[in-house]
Amino acid sequence: MTRPYSNDLRERVVSAVQAGESCRAVAARFDVAVSSVVKWQQRYRSTGSVAPRKMGGYRKRVLTEHLEFIHEQIKQTPHLTLHGMKDLLAERGVIVSHQAVWRFLRDEGLRFKKNTVRS
Template sequence: MTAPLSTDLRRRLVRAVEAGSSAREAARRFEVSPSAAIKLMQRVRATGSAAPAKVGGYRKPLLAGHEALLHELTMAKPGITLAEVQAELTGRGIQAGSLATIWSTLRRLGLRHKKRMARPVCKWIHDLV
């Protein structure tokens, strides 16, 4: 991911364009891409500021608001798989997303969903112990 232009460089580009240079001429002079200078000037005209826009940010979890249902599903069937949780959510009309989304939500809530490995029930194994 690229970093925004420095504040000093942004100010110099804006001053050059306001002094009469075109955005492309200012870009050539300060050795930045023409598109960066053009977009900067569009931003200055639209907002009045040369400050960079916010990069990234917080995104609300896809399954926010369904924590009680997820808790209910995992408690009702302790060995439930992610695919089964996904099918149950989809059956209730909830956009569940991928299995990774369900996994991260369950982990964030501290809920277990992992099946336990099936243990063989053989008499001769118990006799060895």
């Protein structure tokens, strides 16, 4: 993963824009993307700082809170599909993709097959 630009560069870019230069001119002068100039300016206006946000880290899984519900649904309906599970979760107000459901089931070691004879 790449490193963020230095705060010194960010501050000089924001100062140049505040001094009246256009975002495109500032981007060309400092050799950065126009989108970076715009985003740094927006961040400075909203937070008063140009410092980058935290990069990386652990992201909590959304479905962890619904583990008991998922276990119960698999026991009650062994022929349930991923899309069916996704729809049941949506009824509870949890909007996720079927890919997120699949990853969660795989990570938790929960396997279910439609045809139990082949398992």
